[in-house]
Amino acid sequence: METGELIPHLFRTEYRKIVSVLCKRFGIAYLDTAEDVTSDTFLTAVQVWGLQGIPANPSAWLYQVARNKALNQLQRQKTYAQKVLPAVSAQEGSAEIDLSPQNIIDSQLEMMFAICHPSISAEAQVGLALRILCGFGLDEIASAFLSNKETINKRLSRAKEKLRNEQVCISMPHAGALKERLDTVLMTIYLLFNEGYYSQSQNQILRKELCWEAMRLCTMLIEHEPTNQPVANALMALMCFHASRFDARLDQHGEIVLYEDQDTTLWNTDLISKGGYFLHAAMKGGLLSRYHLEAAIAYWNTQKEDSTQKWEEILQYYNQLLMMAYSPIAALNRTYALSKVRGAALAIKEGEKLRLTDMHIYFALLGKLYEASDKKTALMHYQTAYNKARNVGDKNALLKKMERLS
Amino acid sequence: MEEYLLLMRLDILTKENQPSPEQMQEYMKMYRDWVGGIAAQGKFVKGVGLSTEGRVAHTDGVVTDGPFAELKESLAGFIIVKAESFEEALVMAKDCPILGGMGNSVEVRKVQQNGNR
Numbered sequence: 001m002e003t004g005e006l007i008p009h010l011f012r013t014e015y016r017k018i019v020s021v022l023c024k025r026f027g028i029a030y031l032d033t034a035e036d037v038t039s040d041t042f043l044t045a046v047q048v049w050g051l052q053g054i055p056a057n058p059s060a061w062l063y064q065v066a067r068n069k070a071l072n073q074l075q076r077q078k079t080y081a082q083k084v085l086p087a088v089s090a091q092e093g094s095a096e097i098d099l100s101p102q103n104i105i106d107s108q109l110e111m112m113f114a115i116c117h118p119s120i121s122a123e124a125q126v127g128l129a130l131r132i133l134c135g136f137g138l139d140e141i142a143s144a145f146l147s148n149k150e151t152i153n154k155r156l157s158r159a160k161e162k163l164r165n166e167q168v169c170i171s172m173p174h175a176g177a178l179k180e181r182l183d184t185v186l187m188t189i190y191l192l193f194n195e196g197y198y199s200q201s202q203n204q205i206l207r208k209e210l211c212w213e214a215m216r217l218c219t220m221l222i223e224h225e226p227t228n229q230p231v232a233n234a235l236m237a238l239m240c241f242h243a244s245r246f247d248a249r250l251d252q253h254g255e256i257v258l259y260e261d262q263d264t265t266l267w268n269t270d271l272i273s274k275g276g277y278f279l280h281a282a283m284k285g286g287l288l289s290r291y292h293l294e295a296a297i298a299y300w301n302t303q304k305e306d307s308t309q310k311w312e313e314i315l316q317y318y319n320q321l322l323m324m325a326y327s328p329i330a331a332l333n334r335t336y337a338l339s340k341v342r343g344a345a346l347a348i349k350e351g352e353k354l355r356l357t358d359m360h361i362y363f364a365l366l367g368k369l370y371e372a373s374d375k376k377t378a379l380m381h382y383q384t385a386y387n388k389a390r391n392v393g394d395k396n397a398l399l400k401k402m403e404r405l406s
Numbered sequence: 407m408e409e410y411l412l413l414m415r416l417d418i419l420t421k422e423n424q425p426s427p428e429q430m431q432e433y434m435k436m437y438r439d440w441v442g443g444i445a446a447q448g449k450f451v452k453g454v455g456l457s458t459e460g461r462v463a464h465t466d467g468v469v470t471d472g473p474f475a476e477l478k479e480s481l482a483g484f485i486i487v488k489a490e491s492f493e494e495a496l497v498m499a500k501d502c503p504i505l506g507g508m509g510n511s512v513e514v515r516k517v518q519q520n521g522n523r
């Protein structure tokens with residue numbers, strides 16, 4: 001590997017590990033310091049490697065330099081504590097920086113729980129996770145959120161301050177609190193995945209990376225016995241099934257390809273079978289979460305054949321999902337499934353009750369439902385959908401539907 | 407939006423009114439579609455089904471086997487929905503598939519909320 005691609009690669013894989021270990025050692029109040037020491041380590045690497053060539057084991061080199069810089073930092077903290085705050089005893093514990101593989105894994109898991117703390121907003125959690133747990137740059141985070149660097153930086157700073165003020169511990173929650181805290185972590189991973197999967201951002205590579213990162217974080221939870229809960233497996237299954245269609249759902253211009261128009265040979269069968277494995281593991285315990293229901297729906301969406309059973313099951317899962325967590329998209333999808341099982345007439349009756357009149361896809365759905373029975377009304381709904389759609393790809397898809405009808 | 411309680415009562419005594427297992431399966435689907443339809447409008451708050459097992463405590467300290475065996479209609483479950491008006495809640499209740507069975511009923515009651523009496 002050339003230095004040119006080696007550094008970004010190492011940054012992506014090693015930054016999060018070093019930051020997590022250092023932050024755990026320094027305490028959450030010193031998250032900024034941990035980030036500074038780590039960034040400084042990479043800067044040193046660029047300078048030294050540029051002159052002397054790349055060392056045999058770049059990761060080990062980074063760990064060694066980070067360790068020395070961190071020890072200096074601890075020494076400064078100690079001096080500060082002794083001189084400025086004489087009452088405070090010197091830094092407790094030995095002056096050691098443990099960069100063993102086990103501590104690297106443990107520290108990252110503990111950081112995951114510290115960052116996904118209920119005291120900060122879900123949006124800030126996703127941002128911090130991208131920065132600290134995934135090693136994303138501010139530019140990339142800003143691009144993913146369709147925002148700018150300054151805004152993101154402010155948001156992250158506020159979140160860090162909150163963690164500092166709350167004196168959040170960098171440790172695994174105790175058994176009694178694990179379930180609740182795990183739910184927050186999983187929600188952040190779910191949002192991170194959705195940010196990549198449904199984002200309006202045109203940067204396809206970045207979007208994919210967000211999804212892979214969400215799956216990587218979830219894998220870490222599954223590989224750790226206490227957090228290897230059915231609900232974590234359900235989320236993993238859901239992400240695998242969705243990600244299996246990643247290449248089929250966007251065309252070469254980055255436009256969404258509708259499910260029914262997708263080239264099924266582009267579906268990733270490896271991810272589909274992985275999803276099946278995790279869904280099976282998720283069934284232990286008998287508890288149904290929204291991730292279970294969404295994974296079950298996503299499973300049926302990986303089945304190419306249309307069958308009554310397929311749509312009956314999808315309908316029932318949507319019924320349950322909506323009772324647990326309402327969302328407009330789920331309500332629309334449920335209505336589509338209803339038309340597949342109980343016919344368009346009933347689906348129209350139920351669909352018109354939804355009144356999601358600010359969504360263009362609501363009118364696109366009504367148009368579709370009316371197609372067979374009443375072309376005029378169908379065209380009227382498609383026209384409304386066309387007027388409300390903002391995206392060129394959506395408008396083009398609707399134009400095609402209207403042309404086909406008239 | 408106000409909350410309304412929909413109390414569902416089933417006749418579990420009259421022999422000829424009891425559904426076959428196949429009908430029960432079908433009713434179950436219809437029931438889930440009904441609740442799902444309410445949830446799809448974002449108007450489902452919560453709901454529970456009740457088992458037919460029950461006992462009744464009376465004022466004199468006597469406990470009898472329930473649900474009230476002397477009443478034809480026994481409480482089978484309830485759901486709480488959000489609705490703009492009593493009328494809207496009543497429309498939802500009228501669509502409840504248990505009304506397809508003889509002797510069954512759905513009672514609609516407005517939930518008393520704090521500061522909204």
